[in-house]
Amino acid sequence: MSSKYLVIHMSDPTGADLPQSEDQTILENWAAEGNAAGRLEMGAPVAGPESAKSVAVRGGRTLITDGPFPEFKEWFAGYDLITAESIEEAAEFMAKHPIALSGRIYILPLVKLPWDQD
Template identity: 65%
Template sequence: MSNRYLVIHMTDPTGTDISRDDDQRMLEGWLAEGEQNGMLQSGAPTAPADEAKSVVVRDGRALITDGPFPEFTEWFAGYDVITAESIDDVAALMTKHPTAIAGRVYVLPLVKLPWDEN
């Protein structure tokens, strides 16, 4: 049975800089492998923090703030939704993605909401 996973690509100041050519080469290889294995569902890069908004509702009042957000030392660089037999399979695939070198990758299993489990 295949499961779905959300992969979050993050910037990370401890990452290693890679050239644009190496970035593109690695990404193209990763895409080819993921497509060949039928693991890739969707994904996209995200805009920088200065184009983002934070939305919070407290006591019935919406607080909408323009980015960037000083509380963030990392930023969401993009996402992928991947289908695989296990989280270990996804982690292995993600070792070949340039974000794993230049930033950080989080892999999260997607689950149903409690009221959708029936």
């Protein structure tokens, strides 16, 4: 049975510096494979940390600040929602994404909320 996975793309200063043309070619090949296999649901890149906000509610007060802090070495660069038979299969597929070379990829199984359990 197929499961859904949230894939988080992270920058990583130890990753390869891919030329834009190579990055684009790898990404297009990855997307074509994913679409052909019915794996891809949605995904998108995100703006940099200079555009981000952090939101928290503490003691009934909403705190909205610029974020994250500039000393972060990694940045959340985008996401995908994919379908795979296992997390290992999802990892094999994501190893073909250009971020696997230039950054880091986190794969998280989607789960139901406790009150939505069958």
